Amino acid sequence: MFRRARLETQFILIASMVVMLLMAGLAIWTTRSIEQAVLRGAGSVGTGYLRTFVGPMLGEDEIRAGRASIRLEKQLDLVVSHGVLHRHIAQLKIWNPDGTLFYSSSSGDTAEGEGELFAELGRAFAGEVVVSSTAEPKHFYSGDEIDQGLIEIYAPLVEDEEGTVRLVGEFYENPGFLLAEMAQAWWRTTLYVLAFSLPLLGLLYCIVRRGSLVIDRQHLAMWDGLRRALELAKQNERLRYDAESTRREAGKLNEKVLDQIGWELHDGPIQTLTLIGLSLSDLVANQGQAAEIRIASSSLKDLDTLTRDVLEEIRDLSGGLILPELEGLSLKEAIMLAVQRHRDLTGHPVGVHGDLPDLSINHLNICVYRFVQEALINAHHHARGNRRQVRYKTRAGNLLISVTDTGDARPTQSKAKKRLHLGTITQRKRIRAFGGKLRVRRGKNGTMVFARLPLDNDRFEPGP
Secondary structure, eight states: OTTTSOHHHHHHHHHHHHHHHHHHHHHHHHHHHHHHHHHHHHHHHHHHHIIIIIGGGOOHHHHHHTSOOHHHHHHHHHHHHHSGGGGTOSEEEEEOTTSOEEEESOTTOTTOOSOOOOHHHHHHHTTOOEEEETTSOSSOOOHHHHHHTOEEEEEEEEEOTTOOEEEEEEEEEOTHHHHHHHHHHHHHHHHHHHHHHHHHHHHHHHHHHHHHHHHHHHHHHHHHHHHHHHHHHHHHHHHHHHHHHHHHHHHHHHHHHHHHHHHHHIIIIIHHHHHHHHHHHHHHHHHTTOSSOOOOHHHHHHHHHHHHHHHHHHHHHHHHHSOOOOTTOOHHHHHHHHHHHHHHHHOOOEEEEEOOOSEEOHHHHHHHHHHHHHHHHHHHHHOTTSEEEEEEEEETTEEEEEEEEESSOOOOOOHHHHSOOHHHHHHHHHHHHTTOEEEEEEETTEEEEEEEEEOOGGGOEEOO
8 A cells, every 4th residue: 555655645654754763763862861961960969069068077086987976867867858958869878988888868778788889889989970770779779769760879978188088978869850851851852853854844745746746747648658659559550451451452453353354355346356357257268269359348338337346445445444644634624534534435414513722632633533434434334314413622621522323214234233343342442542431322313422532731732
């Protein structure tokens, strides 16, 4: 779940944890530092009080005896319980150099004084002020001293002229004021860290959020680019498949067109030429070895008629195979040329309606010419008695052309209809190759063939 969170969320969580840990560490370090400073201050103050108020009470005789007299014990008890030291010192003990007690304000210290010189006491006799706690066992403590966790301070109390410490004072202080100081220091340190950390976290969060938004935008752009790349890959695959399919269809159509041309030549002109050859062969056989051949006028007329028919059929086939001279013509002139050739071949009138700007788009001239030519030829083959019309116009950057035949004539059962409708298949492929669409609508009184071809404005050439 954490890995799925946003970058700025991950950052603020981790940064907050780091800051909290640093804040806790800083607070602990500050508290310990203040604790050490307060303890050292308390030791110095307590040592001053002892030397000022307790030191002058100690006589040379008691010091040599290593034990406070009854009178001195009463005076020290009075000072500890009711004197000036009462507000700062909870208990007071005075130690001899051999580790025995010289004086103790606690009535439960009868078991002490067996001559054990522990480490803190040894450091104090060496002239050092030592601060410790009753929580750490060093000698005998009463139950209250251990439970209260009092602060104990060992300080040199009496020194001789040579600086040798003769007595060490040990006094206990209540830690309440120290705990209050440490708590106050901890809260103050925490507030300071928060005061500095929150603006820093806020600034860093803004920076990281800005970077996270940039990364999100780049991530979305990357996925969008990947999606588009996949779509383009699919589109390229479809185009490759269409191109391969078109190539195969083109090969099949070429074979069919060649078959149809051979069929037309075989069934038409070749048959007629065969008939002419047979007639001429008969004439030659009838005349024998004569130097001159006499032909009846009727036979000669028949031969002339057959020869003209053959030439007409070959001329018709050649007119359908050879492309017209379309170079430099406008779209309108290409349409009119197809209509005029149809009129010349069939003798059937064709109505033309429409208006086009004077545009010359060479790569569309052949397509437009073949579309009009094929549609008119189909109308002539299937419904010779119907009226034929060609309409054209431009709309929204597209060229719209329709060829219609209307009337009462029904489609004829000719050889052309029985053969493969190569014209429609070729036209559909040709129109689709230019990005257009072909539609055929058949009704009770005729047929309409409609084509829409896009006009590429970048390829417009002004007409002549």
